[in-house]
Amino acid sequence: MGRAPCCDKANVKKGPWSPEEDSKLKDYIEKNGTGGNWIALPQKAGLKRCGKSCRLRWLNYLRPNIKHGEFSDEEDRIICSLYANIGSRWSIIAGQLPGRTDNDIKNYWNTKLKKKLMDASLMTNMQYYYNMFASEASCSTSSDGSCGPAQNQISISSSSSRDMKQQEMGFHHQNYVGPNNGGLELEFCNVPGSAGCENMMNYNQNWTAAEKGSGYFGQTPIMDYGIEEIKQLISSNNGMFNNEEKREEKGMMYYYY
């Protein structure tokens, strides 16, 4: 038979943690450790919480050396770089940012960084399509067929919904090649068999043919990165970040800010 239920859900407190609860949990773990058993921990610590909730509170908030506050540019770069390559594997990304939790990074990505990148992308798109549209409109309306500066206004609506989803934003898995002009770039592998995809896939020699064929085209690829491989990923992306020529050759998707 299986084990006993982890906790009595009906008698477990939910919602925000009080300072007293934080103190109890912190004190207990500092004296006794987790004991490798989160389910038994709340009772031992005198908390009316589910073990799962205690674990989350400890890992995301109470654990020593947790870093709160602004993310640095370097952290931004690492997050963007890893996200572009491995997707929303927040725990792996967090592993490369000492003091940051996966939850923290996930929130930061969803609320700030993604928007930051989208805004930058929108601006470059606006410029690109404005130029194109203005040029066409000017040519077609001009009596002599010449192409001059246009007066047309381009209206672009931007969703302000808080729950803008990745797919809605077209951020991932979309064949977009936009105009670009410097700043941070992200590389996306979305053309099967492209040089970019080959490069990414070569980071992990253990991928099966099926994984290589399906990852990045509809779902997060299955990858098992080791620390060294991730460091290699980051350092290799540093090179890509400054390489204008590769960008043109690969026909990939880039974002800037």
Place this chain on the structure above:
DNA sequence: AATATCTCCAACCGCATGATT
């Protein structure tokens, strides 16, 4: 000043995987 809307983040939920019985 009142109300609506937006931003942010802590916490919850559900799923996948592995361990235990």
Place this chain on the structure above:
DNA sequence: AAATCATGCGGTTGGAGATAT
């Protein structure tokens, strides 16, 4: 071997505070 649970993870939500109208 099958059933059940523990753990870890990513996605999602609730709600407080900030900002806009």
